[in-house]
Every structure is written in structure tokens, then in C-alpha cells.
Amino acid sequence: xxxxxxxxxxxxxxxxxxxxxxxxxxxxxxxxxxxxxxxxxxxxxxxxxxxxxxxxxxxxxxxxxxxxxxxxxxxxxxxxxxxxxxxxxxxxxxxxxxxxxxxxxxxxxxxxxxxxxxxxxxxxxxxxxxxxxxxxxxxxxxxxxxxxxxxxxxxxxxxxxxxxxxxxxxxxxxxxxxxxxxxxxxxxxxxxxxxxxxxxxxxxxxxxxxxxxxxxxxxxxxxxx
Amino acid sequence: xxxxxxxxxxxxxxxxxxxxxxxxxxxxxxxxxxxxxxxxxxxxxxxxxxxxxxxxxxxxxxxxxxxxxxxxxxxxxxxxxxxxxxxxxxxxxxxxxxxxxxxxxxxxxxxxxxxxxxxxxxxxxxxxxxxxxxxxxxxxxxxxxxxxxxxxxxxxxxxxxxxxxxxxxxxxxxxxxxxxxxxxxxxxxxxxxxxxxxxxxxxxxxxxxxxxxxxxxxxxxxxxxxxxxxxxxxxxxxxxxxxxxxxxxxxxxxxxxxxxxxxxxxxxxxxxxxxxxxxxxxxxxxxxxxxxxxxxxxxxxxxxxxxxxxxxxxxxxxxxxxxxxxxxxxxxxxxxxxxxxxxxxxxxxxxxxxxxxxxxxxxxxxxxxxxxxxxxxxxxxxxxxxxxxxxxxxx
Numbered sequence: 001x002x003x004x005x006x007x008x009x010x011x012x013x014x015x016x017x018x019x020x021x022x023x024x025x026x027x028x029x030x031x032x033x034x035x036x037x038x039x040x041x042x043x044x045x046x047x048x049x050x051x052x053x054x055x056x057x058x059x060x061x062x063x064x065x066x067x068x069x070x071x072x073x074x075x076x077x078x079x080x081x082x083x084x085x086x087x088x089x090x091x092x093x094x095x096x097x098x099x100x101x102x103x104x105x106x107x108x109x110x111x112x113x114x115x116x117x118x119x120x121x122x123x124x125x126x127x128x129x130x131x132x133x134x135x136x137x138x139x140x141x142x143x144x145x146x147x148x149x150x151x152x153x154x155x156x157x158x159x160x161x162x163x164x165x166x167x168x169x170x171x172x173x174x175x176x177x178x179x180x181x182x183x184x185x186x187x188x189x190x191x192x193x194x195x196x197x198x199x200x201x202x203x204x205x206x207x208x209x210x211x212x213x214x215x216x217x218x219x220x221x222x223x224x225x
Numbered sequence: 226x227x228x229x230x231x232x233x234x235x236x237x238x239x240x241x242x243x244x245x246x247x248x249x250x251x252x253x254x255x256x257x258x259x260x261x262x263x264x265x266x267x268x269x270x271x272x273x274x275x276x277x278x279x280x281x282x283x284x285x286x287x288x289x290x291x292x293x294x295x296x297x298x299x300x301x302x303x304x305x306x307x308x309x310x311x312x313x314x315x316x317x318x319x320x321x322x323x324x325x326x327x328x329x330x331x332x333x334x335x336x337x338x339x340x341x342x343x344x345x346x347x348x349x350x351x352x353x354x355x356x357x358x359x360x361x362x363x364x365x366x367x368x369x370x371x372x373x374x375x376x377x378x379x380x381x382x383x384x385x386x387x388x389x390x391x392x393x394x395x396x397x398x399x400x401x402x403x404x405x406x407x408x409x410x411x412x413x414x415x416x417x418x419x420x421x422x423x424x425x426x427x428x429x430x431x432x433x434x435x436x437x438x439x440x441x442x443x444x445x446x447x448x449x450x451x452x453x454x455x456x457x458x459x460x461x462x463x464x465x466x467x468x469x470x471x472x473x474x475x476x477x478x479x480x481x482x483x484x485x486x487x488x489x490x491x492x493x494x495x496x497x498x499x500x501x502x503x504x505x506x507x508x509x510x511x512x513x514x515x516x517x518x519x520x521x522x523x524x525x526x527x528x529x530x531x532x533x534x535x536x537x538x539x540x541x542x543x544x545x546x547x548x549x550x551x552x553x554x555x556x557x558x559x560x561x562x563x564x565x566x567x568x569x570x571x572x573x574x575x576x577x578x579x580x581x582x583x584x585x586x587x588x589x590x591x592x593x594x595x596x597x598x599x600x601x602x603x604x605x606x607x608x609x610x611x612x613x614x615x616x617x618x619x620x
Contacts, residue, residue: 069530072525072529075528083523089524091239092235101528104228104533147527
């Protein structure tokens with residue numbers, strides 16, 4: 001994939017020839033310095049932005065030609081998002097925030113059970129009726145993780161999930177995501193510039209000047225699909 | 226409940242200032258319409274009420290060309306046999322020059338309308354006798370009731386004073402007659418005979434040399450909705466008598482036409498006001514969209530479609546419209562009830578004839594609700610245009 005902003009002389013290549021795959025249950029870190037293109041890459045994988053050329057295939061589906069409504073449905077069912085600032089809806093409770101993706105899907109059968117189970121897993125079963133703006137940052141991020149998993153997505157995309165947390169909460173979130181990836185079998189793609197927080201992971205991709213390199217150090221990479 | 230409706234309600238409840246502002250905009254728009262209706266329609270209906278009560282009755286019978294020469298008693302008896310008719314009375318109109326001498330000062334003659342009434346029947350078919358504040362209604366052939374303006378212009382005449390009227394009879398001769406003032410009449414809003422004088426109809430007939438003739442028959446009904454029926458029955462019963470019979474709407478048409486146009490204009494202004502309140506809702510909802518930009522971005526990111534975002538804000542418009550319409554209608558009804566119970570009037574003018582027009586009340590509420598909903602469409606549309614990434618970057 002490539003992502004180019006602007007044209008001709010003023011064109012900015014945010015992402016150049018990035019190509020990789022991720023398997024179910026894999027925890028993939030995307031690291032790089034600030035402005036290297038990590039979030040741009042994640043936004044394209046998350047179907048929030050379209051590549052200038054190239055494509056994103058998720059579970060065998062080519063998302064290139066999906067229309068806006070179909071993209072939304074696809075994101076809802078196949079992807080989960082954890083943002084840097086949790087981005088919970090302040091007007092809703094903890095439980096309602098976790099249920100939101102399921103309500104958008106209009107699938108209510110086991111929604112309540114799934115939501116309470118997830119909140120138990122992230123250790124927030126006692127806070128379910130609290131308004132989202134009444135909990136701490138660390139708690140909010142755990143709610144965001146539960147929300148990201150409610151629809152059992154294929155991939156969970158996390159953009160700097162610990163960026164706004166203190167070290168203790170950050171550690172909690174890291175361990176939570178690792179255990180979720182292991183237990184539930186979702187692929188986790190995590191963008192971070194705090195490599196050390198995550199310790200041992202399945203794979204690392206480094207972004208440098210818009211190019212993606214396998215591993216921690218930028219070396220010439222065989223581009224694989 | 227649909228999650229979008231639930232979220233719309235939550236957003237509004239958590240922004241009480243915006244909700245109150247928007248609801249006030251809607252309800253004030255409705256209240257203005259109600260107040261306009263109470264005052265202007267009430268005034269119109271009051272004028273019609275008084276015109277009916279004092280001058281025209283529910284059915285007003287005249288002769289197309291000249292005076293009615295059929296026996297007034299016969300006509301009155303004919304009408305009073307109809308079940309819908311409460312009473313009927315003859316009237317005769319003329320004009321005369323009037324003058325009086327008070328405290329040695331003679332007041333110059335000026336012309337006044339003269340109304341001849343049958344005092345015994347008139348008190349059943351009209352309420353003009355209730356406007357006599359000082360003294361009493363016409364009771365004898367030489368008694369006269371002066372309109373308050375006439376009494377004032379004659380130097381402040383009172384009950385017991387004498388006046389002189391100069392008529393021109395049917396042969397063109399001057400006829401002078403002296404009367405004793407038996408009463409002074411004052412009506413709220415001037416719909417009565419404040420500018421006229423009232424005498425016994427037989428006295429007037431005698432002066433004008435029109436014995437056996439009548440100017441008009443006033444008919445009062447116990448069911449005003451039957452006016453057209455009674456009118457048509459009368460005209461069918463006397464096909465060759467050149468009678469003209471009119472309901473109050475027809476009688477007062479020329480006097481009320483301009484008033485009706487004024488009321489229509491006032492109503493239009495009221496609806497413009499309601500439309501302005503819709504713009505207030507647009508502004509308030511744009512503020513809500515702006516404050517919720519990041520959350521809209523998150524919702525889109527996790528899979529909400531543009532349609533979901535549109536519905537979210539349209540639901541807000543529906544909630545605002547429903548609460549505003551209910552509040553505005555309630556306030557309007559309270560005001561109407563107050564005006565009705567207190568017989569609202571302005572600075573001693575005639576008391577408004579206040580009624581509940583349920584069709585108009587419902588129509589106003591529904592229009593306001595629809596406007597509020599329509600006002601939410603543009604902000605909702607703008608919300609759908611937000612791109613998830615850019616929206617989430619909003620601080």
C-alpha cells in the first residue's frame with residue numbers, strides 16, 4: 001500500500017510500498033518515531049482511510065471497492081478499535097459503551113451476557129452502571145478494550161493504547177491485551193512508540209520514513225504477503 | 226428503545242441548557258400563536274357577539290327596496306312559532322337633528338342616528354337594554370335613551386333632562402318632538418348605541434308618518450347554528466314580499482371584512498415567529514453537533530453508518546419538538562383559560578369572546594413539531610459529513 005498526500009512537487013509519501021499480513025491470534029507491534037506514518041498505516045488497515053494505491057484484504061475480502069455503508073458494516077463486524085484516548089461516549093454508561101458496537105449491528109441476542117463477561121474479564125464488573133466520564137483513564141481504556149471485542153472481530157487495532165496512561169495502568173493494559181490475544185484468538189495490531197512497555201511479542205514491524213520493515217531494526221526487508 | 230433514540234435523549238439530557246433553550250424556542254413560538262388567537266380572534270368574536278346582541282340578532286330581516294309594510298306583530302309571531310327562535314322584535318331607523326338647553330346654555334344642533342324599538346319585545350331579542358347605565362330603557366312614548374357620546378356632546382345631559390329632536394317626515398316636512406331623557410347607554414368597545422338615541426318605535430312611526438311600517442325585524446335564536454336554516458325557511462315562506470334576510474356573518478360582512486384580513490396578517494406574523502424559532506433550533510443543534518464531533522467520529526469508526534448519525538440528530542429534533550409542542554400548548558391553554566375565566570379586556574374595552582379552537586390548537590402544535598423536526602435535518606446532515614479520522618482528532 002501507498003499513501004500520498006498532495007500532488008507532484010508538494011506530494012508527501014506518508015506510506016511507501018508497505019505490505020504485510022497478520023494471522024489470527026498474533027500480536028503485532030508497529031513501532032516507529034513520531035511522524036513516521038504508523039497511525040496512517042493503522043487507519044488504512046482499519047478502513048478509516050483509503051490507500052492511494054494498494055489494497056487491504058481482511059478474511060479474504062478485498063475492501064478496495066466497498067462503499068461507505070459497507071465499510072462501516074465491515075468495520076463493525078470484523079474490526080475492533082482501541083484509541084489513545086479511549087474515546088468512550090460520555091453520555092453512556094460503561095455497560096452501554098461496551099454494548100454500542102453490538103447495538104449498531106442490531107444483534108441483541110447474547111449481547112448483555114457477552115458484555116458483562118467481557119467487563120468481568122477486564123475487571124470492571126462493579127462499574128458497569130457508572131457514566132463513562134466518571135471513571136479513571138486506566139478504567140476507560142479497559143472499557144475500550146471490552147468494547148473492541150464485543151463483536152468478536154478478526155482484528156483489534158490499537159493506536160497508542162497506553163499513550164495517555166501512567167506506567168502502572170499502561171502495564172495493566174499491555175498484559176490485558178496480551179492475554180486477550182492469547183485467550184480469544186483475535187489478531188492484535190498495536191501502534192506504539194513505547195516499544196519497551198510491550199516486552200516479548202509475536203512480531204514487530206518498524207516504520208521509518210513511511211517504509212515498513214520487519215523486525216525492530218530497519219534492515220532491507222523482503223516484502224512478503 | 227432504539228439505541229439512537231436512547232443516545233439522542235441522553236445527549237439532550239446531558240446538555241440541559243441547550244435542551245431548555247430549544248424547547249423554549251418552540252414553546253414560545255406556539256404561545257405567541259395562542260396569544261394572538263385569544264386577543265385578535267377574541268376581539269373579532271366579541272365584536273360579532275355585540276353586533277349580534279345589539280343590532281342584528283342571529284337573523285336580520287329587512288325589505289330589499291324600502292320599509293317592511295307587513296304587520297310587525299304578524300312577522301314576530303311567525304318567527305316565534307319556530308322552535309329555534311327565542312324572540313323577535315321590530316326596529317325602525319332614522320336620523321334627526323338634536324339639541325338641548327342645559328344650565329341656560331343651548332347646545333348646537335347636530336345630527337344623530339335614531340333607533341325606534343318596541344321596548345317590551347326588544348328586551349327579549351337583544352341586550353341593548355343592558356347597556357343603559359344611568360336610568361332605564363325606553364318605557365314610554367316620550368322617553369328617550371341617549372348614547373353616552375350624545376349626552377356628553379349635549380353638555381353632559383342626565384336622566385330627567387329634556388332634548389328636542391327635529392325630523393324630516395316622508396313628505397319632507399320638519400317634525401319637532403321633545404323627549405325626556407330616561408337613560409344613558411354606554412357599551413364596551415362602542416358596539417352599542419353610544420353615538421345614537423333610542424326612542425319608542427311607535428313614536429318614531431308617528432313622527433315619520435310611517436304607521437304600520439318597520440325598518441327591520443331582529444330575530445334571536447336559541448341555537449345560533451340554525452341561522453341559515455331559519456333564514457331560508459323565512460324567505461321560502463314569503464317569496465313575493467321582497468324580503469331580505471341575512472345571518473350575522475352576512476349582515477356584518479362589510480364591517481368585519483377588514484378585521485378578518487387583519488387577523489389573517491397577525492396569524493401570518495405569528496407563524497413567521499414560529500419559523501424563526503426553528504432557526505434557533507438549527508443553531509442549538511449545530512452547537513451540539515460541534516460539541517459531539519469526536520464522539521460522532523468514534524461511532525463512525527466502530528461501524529455506525531451515516532444514516533445512524535442522521536437518525537441520531539433527527540431523533541433529537543423529534544424530542545425537542547415533542548417537548549416544546551407540549552409545553553407551548555400547555556402554556557397556551559393556561560393563557561386561554563385565564564383569559565376566558567377573567568373575561569379579559571384591555572383598558573375598559575369590550576371583553577374578549579374567548580373560545581377553544583381545538584382544530585387550530587392541534588394544528589399549531591403539529592406545525593411546530595414538524596418545524597422542529599425539519600430544523601434538525603441540516604445539523605444532522607452536517608454531522609453525517611464528518612470523516613471519522615478528522616472528527617476524532619477534535620479536542
